[in-house]
Amino acid sequence: MSQTVDRALSILPLxxxxxxxxxxxxxxxxxxxxTALRLLRTLHEHGLVYxxxxxxxxxxxxxxxxxxxxxxxxxxxxxxxxxLVRLNESCGHTVHLAVYEEKEVLYIDKVESRYPVRMYSxxxxxxxxxxxAVAKLLLADLPAAERRALAEQLDYPLYTARSIPNAEAxxxxxxxxxxxxxxxxxxxxxxxxxxxxxxxxxxxGRVVAAMSVSAPNVVVTAEELLTLLPLVRRTADAISGEYSxxxxxxxxxx
Amino acid sequence: MSQTVDRALSILPLxxxxxxxxxxxxxxxxxxxxTALRLLRTLHEHGLVYxxxxxxxxxxxxxxxxxxxxxxxxxxxxxxxxxLVRLNESCGHTVHLAVYEEKEVLYIDKVESRYPVRMYSxxxxxxxxxxxAVAKLLLADLPAAERRALAEQLDYPLYTARSIPNAEAxxxxxxxxxxxxxxxxxxxxxxxxxxxxxxxxxxxGRVVAAMSVSAPNVVVTAEELLTLLPLVRRTADAISGEYSxxxxxxxxxx
DNA sequence: CTCGACTGTTGCATTATGTGCAACGGTCAT
DNA sequence: ATGACCGTTGCACATAATGCAACAGTCGAG
Numbered sequence: 001m002s003q004t005v006d007r008a009l010s011i012l013p014l015x016x017x018x019x020x021x022x023x024x025x026x027x028x029x030x031x032x033x034x035t036a037l038r039l040l041r042t043l044h045e046h047g048l049v050y051x052x053x054x055x056x057x058x059x060x061x062x063x064x065x066x067x068x069x070x071x072x073x074x075x076x077x078x079x080x081x082x083x084l085v086r087l088n089e090s091c092g093h094t095v096h097l098a099v100y101e102e103k104e105v106l107y108i109d110k111v112e113s114r115y116p117v118r119m120y121s122x123x124x125x126x127x128x129x130x131x132x133a134v135a136k137l138l139l140a141d142l143p144a145a146e147r148r149a150l151a152e153q154l155d156y157p158l159y160t161a162r163s164i165p166n167a168e169a170x171x172x173x174x175x176x177x178x179x180x181x182x183x184x185x186x187x188x189x190x191x192x193x194x195x196x197x198x199x200x201x202x203x204x205g206r207v208v209a210a211m212s213v214s215a216p217n218v219v220v221t222a223e224e225l226l227t228l229l230p231l232v233r234r235t236a237d238a239i240s241g242e243y244s245x246x247x248x249x250x251x252x253x254x
Numbered sequence: 255m256s257q258t259v260d261r262a263l264s265i266l267p268l269x270x271x272x273x274x275x276x277x278x279x280x281x282x283x284x285x286x287x288x289t290a291l292r293l294l295r296t297l298h299e300h301g302l303v304y305x306x307x308x309x310x311x312x313x314x315x316x317x318x319x320x321x322x323x324x325x326x327x328x329x330x331x332x333x334x335x336x337x338l339v340r341l342n343e344s345c346g347h348t349v350h351l352a353v354y355e356e357k358e359v360l361y362i363d364k365v366e367s368r369y370p371v372r373m374y375s376x377x378x379x380x381x382x383x384x385x386x387a388v389a390k391l392l393l394a395d396l397p398a399a400e401r402r403a404l405a406e407q408l409d410y411p412l413y414t415a416r417s418i419p420n421a422e423a424x425x426x427x428x429x430x431x432x433x434x435x436x437x438x439x440x441x442x443x444x445x446x447x448x449x450x451x452x453x454x455x456x457x458x459g460r461v462v463a464a465m466s467v468s469a470p471n472v473v474v475t476a477e478e479l480l481t482l483l484p485l486v487r488r489t490a491d492a493i494s495g496e497y498s499x500x501x502x503x504x505x506x507x508x
Numbered sequence: 509c510t511c512g513a514c515t516g517t518t519g520c521a522t523t524a525t526g527t528g529c530a531a532c533g534g535t536c537a538t
Numbered sequence: 539a540t541g542a543c544c545g546t547t548g549c550a551c552a553t554a555a556t557g558c559a560a561c562a563g564t565c566g567a568g
Contacts, residue, residue: 064378070313124318
């Protein structure tokens, strides 16, 4: 809609791939060097872009700070956090909180396992959308048309033999998840890692977030992990209650 | 330099404070609603801004993804990570890696403590620059003029009784740190938490990053933590060697 | 149920604004 | 010393962003 801003913003994903010099940026934007220079300067003034010692540009520090701040201001996250911690204390495994936004699912909070073997994940990182238990819950709640459309434009990478292979299987799985109100991922992303997940709902019943407990096979079997399902669901419901204002928050008297 | 981009980017920190509607954005930018709308639309197309169900805008998911990607592409981080993990395995405490950029110090990597009592910190979050051990190392390496200028424009919050109170004390501390080549923070940020830190240097000897080991009093005393100093320094030196290309990286034959 | 106030949205004329060009200056390798 | 290369600046031109005013949709009050 706004050409100048559009061009400037296009620089960011470009730099995310790795540092680049002025010429490279200008080329990939299809503009004159001087134009690229001015755009980069403006980005630089706002701290979004950093000029390293070899004169090349890369993404800047303020980007991290912004992402941080934004995350900390998410109210679901704030409300959910103590519940996640408590859940982690009682079961010991890794606990995740995730939201759906613009065709992506991302982790917005995480409490690390107390066991030495941990799974790799990072707050802010997009989730493997076709297999993760939290993603299933979030997508299962989308309007049918949107869900179908999204399912069809997704890629279905075969992380493991148990990964969901195509749109058809995925939609079927989403229907099941939608029906039962919880989801699992049994080795669909990493061969040895299983997850159980439950939805957090807003006052209108829509799923606003999803939380999961993950653990590797070497710590507990899938069956053992499944015994945690009631606890996970209870925790998610507690968060839902607080988020939708049904449960009064202690320390905030009316 | 570029007015349009400048305005558009000014929206981001504004939204980081919390969601805002069109009118508020327009007001705070000092522009007409229609221009604010167009700017927001462009930001939206790039995924930097998200429109929540109540029509208000907040920062979008791609921001996180960008920050993530940028972080993972930092070569210091990539090189350092295995060393940090190894250090954590041998001492058990929280290990941090931080860099300086544009008057801020931020954590770019972290390995969590194996002890149940942990300190709060988050990757990407700006560090308490006046007290953190890693910050001291990074600032101590700045050119004298820049160091002095920065020290004088900083705030000196009194987190604890042992926090550094003013520019004068800070510059003196930086001089010491510069001299000795390592730094500590003994309860200057959180009363019960101590840190030992060492610098990572590039081929030219300049400090490119700093790493630290942190632990609460309840786990080890400050004296005990200090016995780890040689180990921390050796780890930092190992990273320096690899980063500056002196140590060949295994698996990457010449 | 109607009215009015408010917020977001669109089309358009004005001109401020961003653009490409060409020329300059510095750095590095030959 | 020389030339090629990259970043930088000033300027004339026209594109592209701006503010205006009018429209549409939503909500709450009377």
